[in-house]
Amino acid sequence: MQPLYIHNTLTRKKELFKPIHESHVGMYVCGPTLYSDVHIGNCRTFTSFDIMYRYLMHIGYKVRYVRNITDVGHLEDEVAGVGEDRIGKQARLKQLEPMEIVQRYSFGFREVMSLINNLPPSIEPTASGHIPEQIEMTQKIIEHGFAYEKDGNVYFDVEKFAKSNNYGVLSGRSLDDQLNNTRELDGQEEKKGRLDFALWKKAKPEHIMRWNSPWGVGFPGWHIECSAMSQKYLGETFDIHGGGMDLIPTHHTNEVAQSVGCCGHAPVNYWVHTNMLTLNGQKMSRSLGNVFLPVELFTGMKLAADSPSATPSQAKLDGKHPLFEKAYSPNVVRFFMMQTHYASTLDFSNEALQGSEKGFNRLMESYNTLDKLTPSATSSVDIKKIQEACYAAMNDDFNTPILLANLFECARIINTVNDKKETLNAADIDLLKKIYKDFIIDVLGLKREEQSGKSVEALSNVMNLVIDLRKKVKDNKDYATADEIRNRLQESGIQIKDGKEGTSWTIN
RNA sequence: GGUCCUGUGGCCGAGUGGCUAGGCUCAGCUCUGCAAAAGCUGCUACAGCAGUUCGAAUCUGCUCGGGACCUCCA
Incomplete structure (x- = not known):
């Protein structure tokens, strides 16, 4: 097994990854709250963890990857513990059942992920x-004295917890700091401490989503679901827990507190956090209103105001999007994300995207060239060394930009060999094919343009015909016709390329 | 206001106490009937000031700029 180093938020350092059970990894990532469509910033986080998931499997781990879907219990104002349930609110506004809201957005979410x-x-x-798991966990926390009931609500007692535990392990903030630098908020009267958060909320009569509990009819708080579900599927302590770094100070901090309050020990060995996607240097978020949707990026079009859905296959589009000069394919967008390390902010711009598109095409074009390479008796370049560099890059906290730099080195070599300026033997060509398959396809999850089917075959035959005819014209020095x-x-x-070995073509 | 992160060449974006990141763009060259593609070469950067060091863009301090969190947020 490759020695893998992962940056751990708990220690703020890169640490050698050691799974609890040899060759098995348990990984939990906080998924979306399905009260609206996922935006491209959400996608970046899930894509970052997808790469980790893929790489862990590639180096031989059996990975259980759990990613939740939040379909209840996420209040509009979590800290104050007031406001409506986000999904319930959407259901009321759209006059649908909450599960219809969840169904619609989870369908869209899965389609975008795919x-x-x-x-x-x-x-x-x-x-x-x-719900039963969350109720049970809440009960245990109450039994252990870290939560209290008040009028049908159950709150976690942060200050009591902090006396015997480090509440700010993840955020690095002291309790005093958090107590003294929190803004004045409404709806705090029921809570003992201002940092206390809800494990269970009493449902108002108009609240649609409601369950029976030892404390009356209500619904669970936001943070408890992740603690309960990660524990159920991965155990009381598991290897990796991930999410966007904006979840550190509240959601993940409270998850740790709940799990410790329930089980008496830390739930997670390695906390991994991804950085934000920015637009003109500012974080993309729903509250700032600077979000755009995957379907808009992939089409370059704007979602119509009356579109029934933003799910790519169902979206109704309305004119060119003001932000995009053109459409960018999901593959290009994915490649664009890979060019930045997951822990750095990634800034969106047309210029950057177009640069990625060209780089991506060049890399994939070299893949096609690789398939056609003719082997020599000997190799003039060291392919094994590049393969090692690819692993070294990924083993260093999943450093995809360095991996790409090495893959572009492969591309350069492939093109040079194709130009007969370097040579590769058959074994090294096979090794290059393995590197490309392993890293481009399996680890990075980039797709080759599919070229199969009858129409493609027909086009290929037609192109051969055209090229043959053009060659005759060229041989007669009728360059006007050839041009x-x-x-x-x-x-x-269709782009024609005259080379030494004849003419080739690509579809632009 | 508090806590923390960050500032790299025309653009994006890695990295590090001394050794080439990489991609895109631009210019020149090779190839070519001409293009395109590909290759090669060049544009050789690390916000500013001071300090530590044989040596710093990489460590320390200050200044200026950008951002995140402290409200929901991937």
């Missing part, structure tokens, strides 16, 4: 499907 080629997790549990053929193919989206 388009961007993120693998489905091993288990995708929903909060509403785990006309080339130009008109260009207009049709």
Whole structure:
């Protein structure tokens, strides 16, 4: 097994990864709250963890990857413990059942994940499907003295917990700091301490989503679902817990407190956090209103105001999107994300995206060239060394930008060999094919353009015919006609390339 | 206001106490009937000031700028 180093938020250092059970990894990632469509910032986080999931499997681990779906219990104002349940509110506004809201957005979410080629997790549990587990965990926390009931609500007693535990392990903030630098909030009267958060909320009569509990009819708090479900599927202590770094100070901090309050020990060995996607240097978030949707990026179009859904297959589009100069394919977007380390902010711009598109095409074009390479008796370049560099990059906290740099070195070599300026023997060509398959396809999850089917075959035959005819024209030095053929193919989206070994073509 | 992160060449974006990141763009060259593609070469950067060091873009301090969190947020 490769020695893998992962940056751990708990220690703020890169640590050698040691799973609890040899060759098995338990990984939990906080998934979406399905009260609206996922935006591209959400996608970046899930894609980052998808790469980790893929790489862990690639180096031989059996991974159980759990990513929850929050379909209940996420209040509009978590800290104050007031406001409506987010999904319940959408249900009321759209005059649908809450489960209809969840169904709509989870369908869209899965479609986007699939388009961007993120693998489905091993288990995708929903909060509403785990109410008994959450109630049970809440009871244990009460028994251990870290939570109290008040008028049908159950709150976690942060200050009491902090006396015997480090509440700020993840955020690095002291309790005093948090107590003294929190803004004045409404709806605090029921809580003993201002940092206390809800484990269970009493449901008001108009609240649609409600369950019976030892404390009356209500619904679970937001944080408890992740603690309950991760414990159920991965155990009281598991290897990796991930999420966006904006979850550190509240959601994850409270998850740790709940699990410790319930079980008496820390739930997670390695906390991994991904950085934000920014637009003009500012974090993309729903509250700032600077979000755009995957379907908009993939089409370059704007979602119509009356579109019934933002799910790519169902979306109604309305004119060009003001932000995008063109459409960018999911593959290109994925490649674009890989060019930045997951822990750095990633800034969106047309210029950057177009640069990625060209780089991506060049890399994939070299893949096609690789398939056609003719072996020599000997190799003039060291392929094994590059393979090692690829692993070294990924083993250093999943450093995809360095991995890509090495893959581009492969591309350069492939092109040079194709130009007969370097040589590779058959074994090294096979090794390059393995590197490309392993890293481009399996680990990075980038897709090759599919070229199969009858129409593709027919086009190929037609192109061979055109190229043959053009060659005859060229041999007669009728360059005007040869250029006309080339130009008109260009207009049709086909690029002709005259090389030493004959003419090739690509679809633009 | 408090806590913390960050500032790299035209753009994006890695990394590190001394050794080439990489991609895109731009210019020149090779190849070519001409293009395109590909290859090669060049544009050789680390916010500013001071300090530590044989040596710093990489460590320390200060200044200026950007951002995140402290409210829901991936």
